[in-house]
Amino acid sequence: MKEIFSYVRPYKWTAIFALCLMLLELFVELVQPIIMAKIIDEGVRAQNHEMIWQWGAVLLILSCLAFIAGVVNSYFSSHTAQSFAFDLRNAMFEKIQSFTLTTYQKFSTASLITRLTNDVTQVQTVLFMSLRIMLRAPLAVVGSIVMAFVVNAKLALFLVIGAPIIFVFLVFMVSKGVSYFGRVQKRVDRLNRVLQENLQAIRLVKAYLRGTYEASRFEQVASHLKIDTVKALRTMEYIMPVLLFIMNMSLLAVLWFGTKQIAAGSMPLGDIVAIVNYAMRMTGSFSMFAFIIIFYARAKASAERMAEVLAVENEVEVISTSEEASSKMKFGELAFDNVSFTYPGAENPVLSNVSFQVKSGEKLAIMGATGAGKSTLLQLIPRFYDVTSGQISVEGKDVQQWDLQELREIIGYVPQQSLLFTGSIAENIRWGDAEAEMDEVLKATMQAQIHASVEDFPNGYDTRVGQKGVNLSGGQKQRLSIARALLRKGHLLMLDDSTSALDVKTEQALWEALSDERATMLVVTQKIRTAKEADRILLIDAGEVVAYGTHDELLQSSLLYKKIAISQQEVEE
Numbered sequence: 001m002k003e004i005f006s007y008v009r010p011y012k013w014t015a016i017f018a019l020c021l022m023l024l025e026l027f028v029e030l031v032q033p034i035i036m037a038k039i040i041d042e043g044v045r046a047q048n049h050e051m052i053w054q055w056g057a058v059l060l061i062l063s064c065l066a067f068i069a070g071v072v073n074s075y076f077s078s079h080t081a082q083s084f085a086f087d088l089r090n091a092m093f094e095k096i097q098s099f100t101l102t103t104y105q106k107f108s109t110a111s112l113i114t115r116l117t118n119d120v121t122q123v124q125t126v127l128f129m130s131l132r133i134m135l136r137a138p139l140a141v142v143g144s145i146v147m148a149f150v151v152n153a154k155l156a157l158f159l160v161i162g163a164p165i166i167f168v169f170l171v172f173m174v175s176k177g178v179s180y181f182g183r184v185q186k187r188v189d190r191l192n193r194v195l196q197e198n199l200q201a202i203r204l205v206k207a208y209l210r211g212t213y214e215a216s217r218f219e220q221v222a223s224h225l226k227i228d229t230v231k232a233l234r235t236m237e238y239i240m241p242v243l244l245f246i247m248n249m250s251l252l253a254v255l256w257f258g259t260k261q262i263a264a265g266s267m268p269l270g271d272i273v274a275i276v277n278y279a280m281r282m283t284g285s286f287s288m289f290a291f292i293i294i295f296y297a298r299a300k301a302s303a304e305r306m307a308e309v310l311a312v313e314n315e316v317e318v319i320s321t322s323e324e325a326s327s328k329m330k331f332g333e334l335a336f337d338n339v340s341f342t343y344p345g346a347e348n349p350v351l352s353n354v355s356f357q358v359k360s361g362e363k364l365a366i367m368g369a370t371g372a373g374k375s376t377l378l379q380l381i382p383r384f385y386d387v388t389s390g391q392i393s394v395e396g397k398d399v400q401q402w403d404l405q406e407l408r409e410i411i412g413y414v415p416q417q418s419l420l421f422t423g424s425i426a427e428n429i430r431w432g433d434a435e436a437e438m439d440e441v442l443k444a445t446m447q448a449q450i451h452a453s454v455e456d457f458p459n460g461y462d463t464r465v466g467q468k469g470v471n472l473s474g475g476q477k478q479r480l481s482i483a484r485a486l487l488r489k490g491h492l493l494m495l496d497d498s499t500s501a502l503d504v505k506t507e508q509a510l511w512e513a514l515s516d517e518r519a520t521m522l523v524v525t526q527k528i529r530t531a532k533e534a535d536r537i538l539l540i541d542a543g544e545v546v547a548y549g550t551h552d553e554l555l556q557s558s559l560l561y562k563k564i565a566i567s568q569q570e571v572e573e
């Protein structure tokens, strides 16, 4: 909670100002009963009309002051709470951008979304309440007790007896609430996950007629959320009755003792009115406090979840040794030397002792059955993951010695799943190079064989891409992703099965257009037709290199390659 609240620091003056206004409100609230007692004893009972008018006017002015202070306090409290939430969200978002893929796997996407939305809101609400009413509640309790002593010490004693019991009880309830609400937030995570999965796969849900099943899955997680929330709130609901019971007992004692004293003529009526007034205020403040405690318990659980995100130390070290000039710097050259890799937490290696070299400007095709480790191999190059053993060198330098940003800048990567972002087509392509001129964009789209399709769209390059590119075909998305990577003008171009949705003619035209690319190319493919065009082919099976060479060499040396070639009717049996 402490480190999360450190985000309030930049707004400490507005927060302090809001607190001062709150104190002014509280002061007015506390002197009111004394003035009332005075009016009753010296004005009403003594039939002194002038006195009633005078003190009545004082009461009115004080009430107006308290009203204005309340309005201004609200303004500053909400400004502080909103700015705090804004900064906190940005800090978390920035942190998440620096996560390694391993860290992403530890948090689920849905959980990160909940932490950035719902969790921030919980803490923001409590901050607002703190500045507006939360601190006021305990101060009002203490203030009421002090003022009660000022008015009549004997009667005030009855009010004091209950206070410590209530305090201990409240502390106990908060600690209980934090653990309950921690569980509730986890349930919100799960609800978000189910919702997210469902919305992402809505076409599949419809095609497989899984709507009813999905609805029951959602109902299940929603009911878990309901049950746990109810449990948490029910526990908190014990607070009010216990509190009211203790306070009402005190009040009864005040009335019993007070009326006896008044009857005996040893106490003015105004005193008992004021003390009852303070007792009511204490009860009100305590119940307000109890109400806020529910929010506080929830916010504390949320704050802990946010602190987890902010505390992540990323595992990929960014070692920059730019002074150590790489002597054998060769444009786009790549070498794997005995590389093995096991996913964090997994038992078996996905890649074992992989070695190969690709010279500057060469094209390497990577083939292998699904799950063989092709995508993983590509992802090790920009250090999405670090090798378990062995070494990967880019342009003669170990990737772990590269400055991470510089390394990624020279790589154009087209992932297996084409992802586009909401925005125009041109904006999406400019992800490759934000500064690129329009003629460079056009060159990339022409090479990627997507220019003509874009021209056919109603707004050409300004056409908006829907969320995740829903208004584009699979092949169009793939080609836009390729154009994006080409615009990067990297030294290394990695295409992960990125032409699977293209027809034969378009694919051929694409490879032709790419044939004079200066960059070294790594092309993951299932098609012998594509692999044949490459300078060399790397065939992997269950994470191991089983063949490496040209198409003709592999036909001679690898039975597996030959079998694939025959199955694709690329060679005669």
Ligand SMILES: Nc1ncnc2c1ncn2[C@@H]1O[C@H](COP(=O)(O)OP(=O)(O)OP(=O)(O)O)[C@@H](O)[C@H]1O
Pocket (backbone or CB within 6 Å): 343, 346, 350, 368, 369, 370, 371, 372, 373, 374, 375, 376, 377, 416
């Ligand atoms: N993030 C991950 N965590 C743990 N294991 C993973 C992860 N990603 C992939 N794997 C495992 O690594 C193996 C290789 O996966 P990879 O995606 O590299 O294969 P691939 O050859 O590209 O397959 P495909 O052609 O189907 O895309 C698979 O067995 C897969 O289950």
